Each structure stands twice: as C-alpha cells, then as structure tokens.
Amino acid sequence: MTGLKARWRDMTQSAADLVGVLRRSGTEPVTLSPQQYRTALRAAIAGAVVLVAAIGFGLYQFMSLQQARAQEALHEQQLQLMREKTASLQEKMDKMDALDQELRQMVKGAGTGSSPKGDGGAAGAQKKGPDLSSADYNDLLLATARLETKTNARIISFITLKTVLSDTAGLQVRQMQQVSAQYASSTTPSIWPAYGTITSNFGYRGNPIGGGTGFHEGLDIAVDYGTPVQATAAGEVTAAGWVDGYGNLVEVDHGNGFVTRYGHNSMVLVVVGQTVHTGDILALAGSTGRSTGPHVHYEVRVQGTPTDPLLFLP
Template identity: 40%
Template sequence: MSVTVFIQGRKDVKRWHLGKRWLMLPVILAALAIILYQNSNARFVDQQANMNSERLEREEQKQQVLNLKQATESQLSLLVTHVARMQAKITRLEALGQQVASQNDLDGQFDFSDEVGVGGMSDLGASVELNQLIQDMDKLASQIDHREQQLSVLETVVSNLHIDKERYISGRPIAKGWLSSPFGLRNDPFTGRRAMHKGIDFAGAKGTEVVATAAGVVTWAGSMFGYGNLVEIDHGNGLHTRYGHNASLSVQVGDVVIKGQKVASMGSTGRSTGPHVHYEVLRGGRQIDPQKYVYRKAG
C-alpha cells in the first residue's frame, strides 16, 4: 500500500510518493507518546507514593513524640504526687514529734524545725533512672508511714498518761466557800430524823462557780428529783462525780470537761435550805465518802 501526494509548485506539480514506512510513522509517534505518558504517569505515581509514605512516617514519628511526651508527663505527675505525699507525711511527722517533744520537755534535744545534719565524702555515682527513683521514694514513703504509726502510738501513750493525771479526782468542787455538811449519818434538815447523807455539802454565795474536780465527760446536765439542777461527770474506771442544787448549768450532756472547768453556778434548787453544792463521788454506781478525794494532793 502506498500514498501519492501532489504538491503544486510555481512552475509545475510535484508528486511525492509515500511508502509504508511513512505511513507507519504516525503510529510509531503515537506509540512513543503513549509510552512516554505511561512512564511519566508511573514516575508521578511513585513520587506520590513516596510522599504519602514520608507523610505517614512523619505522622508516626509525631505520634511517637506525643506518646513520649504523655509518658513523661505521666511519670512527672506521678513523681510530683509522690513528693507531695511525702511532704504531707513529713509535715505530720514533724508536728507529732514536736508535740511529743514538747509534752516531755525534750524541746532542747529535738528541734524538728531544723534540717537534719548530713555530710561526708562520696564518689560520683551513675545517674539515677526515674523508675528507680520512684521505687526509692515508695520505699521511703513506706518507712515514713511506719515511723508515723510508731510516733502516733507514742503520742497516744503520752496523751493517756496526761489524761490519767487529769482524771485524777482531787480538790474541792467550788472556787470559794466552806464545808457545811460531811458524808455520813446526820439529822435530816427537813424531817429532823437521822438519815444517811451520801455526799458533802459546800456552802457559799449564790452564783459561786462550781468546778469539775477531774476531767471527764458530762453524762447528766439537768433537773433530778431531790438534787435540783444536777451535773454528773464520768471520769472513767467506774468513777463519777455529781454536783447538785445548782442555780444554773454551764455544760451539756456529751461535753468533755477538764479539771477545774466551771460546770455550774451555786444555787439552792431541789431539796435545799440555802445556796450550796451537794458533791458526790460514785464508784461502780454507789456513793462513797468524797473526803479522801477532796483533801488528797493533786495527781
């Protein structure tokens, strides 16, 4: 197959005969164009894939950095929590130690406000890892807990000794006044007959302070038949004290009172002939002679 091309010139017409090779040229060019396009497209796809891969790698690295940051922040938060917990325990320990030292006149030997003296030569050791530091702090916190428990027990023992002294019944139940009727048999002021007087009467001016003869808990604060306005205090170990015929009361049931604290004002309520306080000491629920408690030395 061949193609003849006629070209009109100035003088004559030229004839150009195209063979099969010339006819295949467009096909070859088209094929080359397709190959170039496919190669270019393949390179573009490869470049795009490389870019996506790099982008994914950067995102993965970014996520790793974020995870590391979060892990570091978590460990730092844990470390801060440990330090805060230890600081609180040490503060409590110092307070307990100072209190025990003060109660036992040891302030000059133990000053918990000063730093503990340490020192000495030391070789430069390896750096401490965070996990090891946290383990060491846990161990130290456990030791502090143990020491705090020991010091709390010591404080309790000391406090109980102090409480025992406070619960020691002694002295008169009035600030001012005089003994007007002892414990034992006497002529009843209302009937004139012999009757058992189960307490001691202290007379004085109306309104005179009535005070607790020992520390304890108020178990009665109100009117009681025969006693008028009465205060009863439980001192533990089966011992109670009563303060009767008061004009007014200064405490309520459940109050904790200390030795020498005002509990009432002297009056003449109930079965009474004049301003006084009827004072009783009970052991195991039975009245006993209060005189040995009134006149014994304070504990």
C-alpha cells in the first residue's frame, strides 16, 4: 500500500506539471509528447485503481459490520431461547418439589390440621427458582448445573417413596378391595368411602372458612393424606376433575336416582364414563379446594336432593 501511495504521488506531480504546461500554452494548440501522454495515462489509471480499491475496502468493512451485527442478534436470540427453556425446566422442577413434599406427607400419614390449605394438592408454599429473564451465559450454566443436581436428588427420592408406598398404600388398597368384594354389584350406597373420624356432619354448621353459617350437604371424614377413597356403590363416573370448592372431585351416578360425590382428593384415579363397582378405588384423599385439612367430603344425592350419608352407612 505504501508503494502504491508513492507511485500515486509521482504520477500526480507529473500530471500537475502537465497541467502547468497546458495553462502556459494559453489558447495555442497543445502537442503532447509520447512520454507525456503515457505519464498522463498512467496517472489516470492509477487514480481509478486507488478509487476502486477504496470503494472495495469500504464495502468490505460495511459488509463485515453487518455480518457482525447479524451474528450478535442471532446470539441474543439463542440466549433468550436458552433462558426460556431453562425457566421452563425450573418451573417443572418446582412442581416436582411440591409433588415430592405431598408424597412425603402421604407416607407420614399427616393428621388433620397439618395439611396444606386447599391449594390444589401442593404441600406448602413452593420455593421458586431464580429469575432468569435477563440471565447471561454463565448464569444459565449455573442454573442448569443446579437443576441437574436437584433432578438427581428427586429421582432418588421418588424411588424411595415408591418403595414405601408399595408396601403401605398398596397393601391398604388390596385389603379394602377384598373387604368390599361382596358388595361389588350393589347400586345403592352401602359402605364407607374411607375409614376415619367424622369431623363435620350433614346439615347446618359454622363455616370453617370465612365464618358465618351454611348448609353442609355431605359428611366430612378425616383421614390421612393418600388414603384410598372407594366407590360406595356400583355406577358410572360422571365427573372426575377440579370443581370449585370441592377441589379434585369424583361423582358417580348409580342409577335409580342415586348419585354420590367424593371431594377434596389429592389425586383422581378414574375418568368420566368409567364403570366402577362397589369398593373400587376412585381417588386418593387430600385437602384440595376449600379445605382446612385432609379429609373425604362424601355426599349422597337422591333424585338430586342432598341426603344425610349416615342413612346409608353400616
């Protein structure tokens, strides 16, 4: 580049000398010698080459800058995608933590009053993960490392809980199914949905949530978390899911105007349209919906009218 600049200066000087000769000549015809013509031609060509080189260099710099900006934008998009994916994994891990706590409550057999307050089955307040909305690459690496550690811990915990529940709840389910086998074809409510202490009877009572009085359309039976809830007669499942107030609800139509309801479950084990027999397990007891402790809210409706369940219990 330095040699090219020096050559350009020499040619520029030659061209200037040529211009000076032309100016001194005035209006007289100018005759260029072959040497002067070649010098002028070289100067013009050199100028054009330098101009083209400068334009090309400028275009190269502009394109490089544009490419760098495009790569930076792509990097930011990829980083944002990593933030969203990591945040999604963190949210799922929070739910797994809550499930782990609830399963432990089930294993412990937590008594009435020590349960969650009708928050949909999550045991206690969930500990939220860190905010990753503006996390950089290093922050995301740290978050994923923590998630990996917590995932390994949860796997070990779930394996342990599975072993314990297989030995306890599984045995309890089998015993209840054996006891109720003799009533399997009955369509009239005739057995207990679960065995426990009655904490609230059918009829008017003080409202345990919000105060005041109200009519209680069923029977509350205090049980441990995870206690199997069984159908009190054969029939067809007409509701199986979340219903305001009831939390996780199962409803069974037994025909002949008989309908039973089982509320506040921690987990529903049947689906709408399923045929069940007396003693079949419908759900696991919990404290979802408007509830202050783990129990089974049991209703019997005859021709659509709530009826005292004690009239049908042995």
